[in-house]
Amino acid sequence: MMDDMDLSLHHKMEEKDERNQLDQTAQDVLSKPLDRPEGPLKVTGRATYADEEHPEGTAHGVFVRSTVAHGWVTGMNTAALRKMPGVLAVVRDAKMLRNPAQGTAGEAPVQNPNEIFYVGQPIALVVAETLEQARHAALAARPKYEAKDGEFEVPLEDYETPPKKQSSEGDLDSAMGQAAHSVDSIYTTPAMGHAMMEPHAAVAQWDGGKLTIRASCQMLKYNVAELADSLGVKAKNVRILSPYVGGGFGGKLGISHEAVAAALAARKLKRPVSVALHRRNVFEATTRRSETRQRLRLCCDDQGHLTGFGHEAWVSSLHGESFSEPVTQASSFTYAGDNRVIGHHIARLNITCAGSMRAPGEAVGVPIVECAMDELAEKAGIDPVDFRLRNIPEKDPSTGKPYSSNRLADCLTEGAKAFGWEKRGEVAHQREGEWLIGLGVASAVRVNMLMNSEATITLDPDGHAVVETDMTDIGTGSYAILTQLAAEMLGLPMDRVKTVLGDSDLPPSSGSGGSFGAASAGSSVMLAARALREKIAERLGVEEKDVTLKDGNAISGNKVTPLTEILAGERLKAKGEIEPGATGDDVRQATWGAQFAEVAVSAITGEVRVRRLDATFACGRILNPKTARSQCIGGMVFGLGSALTEELSYDLRNGRLMTRDLADYHIPSNLDVPPMNVTFLEDRDPYANPMQAKGIGELACCGTAGAILNAIHNATGIRVRDFPATPDKVIEAIEAAQGQG
């Protein structure tokens, strides 16, 4: 038996990779619409999520939440709670978190729950024998507070303006003054919630000084470090298991309250403790997408060429948090214009901590840019698709760097054709009874990233392979694409490859976030497989590129050798490791799309019904068209929710979240969702990674809301600049326009 880890391949993306190895492999399982390998477990209820494997003797914890927005906890009726039936402990520990860690933090977030920063902040954990007893006692808690005034909204002059987050080129003011056409509009978008279906949960168990915790986490490598730092233990003594994650969308990037509190309580009680957040805890106390105020200043000449592009954003978060919604992230490189302004302003408010949510930045920035582009196209009298096509730069207009690949024009052109854009009529032109019909377009754009990621593949003597990495599958299809990749590279049928994920003892991956998971974890699997291929080729006495692997055989020259013969009773294990390099800095990497919507707007109630959503995307090699399409339709519906229904509403008198459950925070339901078409353009981005694959899941939610709002304008002639376009706002604008008319 050989040493377990004699093979490894590390690759840093320092230059473009045009080998396109995945176009030359022969197994023909990659880029095929295969079913998810873990699917049978999910559709039978056998896939186990965080709160579903309770060791013998597990106790239950429920949080006591702050009812004030700012101040200090000065006491609590702990003794009385301790006497309630079944209560084992009331944990008030300075190691508990104020708020979850931000994505990729890798260290403890702000701790000590005694200092209160928002309503709903967990301030104690009541642990009891049963869930019912813990819940009863937590609700009976009567904390004493030294309350201070909270800040729930602040005047614009009180926003921070970090110098590093401002930029300008040329003179936008004079460009606006001299332009043939210009737009200067203020838009607002509300705070939003991830609303993943599985609430955050953790089951903690100590074995001596070692902690094992089942939790719902997206990025285990970072989460282990965050949890260990929060608890004051060594990272090597912490193991996190997240084999199945019931959705994340960024809401489970960093370690959260329940994991830390469950670990503290389990250590104190010397027995396993489960803490599953109630849905209202999830909304109040995990993270949210920041509300935004955005000012768009766009101007163009009489030919519709942009001469100025200004995008300033006002967002909020808690005191001391480094993350703030990067609203203008894509604004620096999407459209032309010599005179540019980017602005970023941050308010410190006493409401739920802001954090990353699906496409942080672009998800709220791009729709607003796209609405403003629609306004300017109309003023210039140019078709909105044509107007966009006229303003796609040759290179990144802010930095002068080339694009790794820019397929926006192809997406717009192909997408318009597929959607039937030529049928779009004049504004407020088409009516069916009470319904006003309109079509809208928006570009979609999202930065593309690569992260450090490692994986191993073990090839057993009988020709079966096991892929292992701490990568997670949060519904994105990691199990499917990593299995397909290994099978493709090693020439094995799918049923001879098994993928094990979601265990922090496995090689550290990128984790799931920022749409970099498939590219990063996938590349590491590809590299591990390449290392195995090299070994196989070496044994055959040929170069790796000259060997074809298919159906468990190696083919070189005209000789077919079974893998089992080459392995000769030995087991091979290889590690692959991808590292981002110069291709992340030398060129502008992004994914591109064009999205189209058809809406019907009731002229009587202001209700908006989306009739059709179409999208054309260019996002590199598609590893599995079935799961990729699912990511896209899911993203488009995510965008639909942000356009029409979703809003975290805070009571500005006391900071209380009024829409803290799924009855009041309206994510789209089945009947809200229209037929959808998704088209992927054949795309290879050599700068991205050795697979030439890119992110998908976030791109799809970046253009939808813009297309819908622009379609509402086409239907009615009104512009809703305060998202979401709920019936009250739509009908008010329609009536106001009729009054003016």
Next chain:
Amino acid sequence: MAQHQITLTINGTERSLALDDPRVTLLDALRQHLDMTGTKKGCDHGQCGACTVMANGRRINSCLSLAVMHDGDTITTVEGLGEPENLSPLQAAFLHHDGFQCGYCTPGQLVSATAMIEEIKQNWPSVVSGDLEKVSLSDDEIRERMSGNLCRCAAYANIVDAIREAAKAEGVA
């Protein structure tokens, strides 16, 4: 607290349960007391549908129902629809049409859809039914009747495809 002895027939098997707390919901009885975690807790408020089970053939939110109210009832959960190696036609259709992503709402969607197809067979009309005498399985009927089951991954379009295919194979149109 007094003991509450109840008997449930779950997926064809009789299960006796001694509950010392009447506040245990049917959902928590399944998940915490019977180790049947296929049924999911998404909101605990009857808002998301992840906890959908059938009680005496009718779909309900098990989080909104106390276990002690179900003494003697017949309960069907996702575990009773099929097994990984022997999927029900609807489960197979969900798999093939990718009618799920993270999979957390999926058990509720499947139980709900299974019961919903029976409702169509029994000619129960809904708000979108054009003809109250003869209810047909249009896509809008599926969407309306499945709107009590939220899916944040938004596999809705694929869920509709899966249900349509499975229902048609069963002769429901």
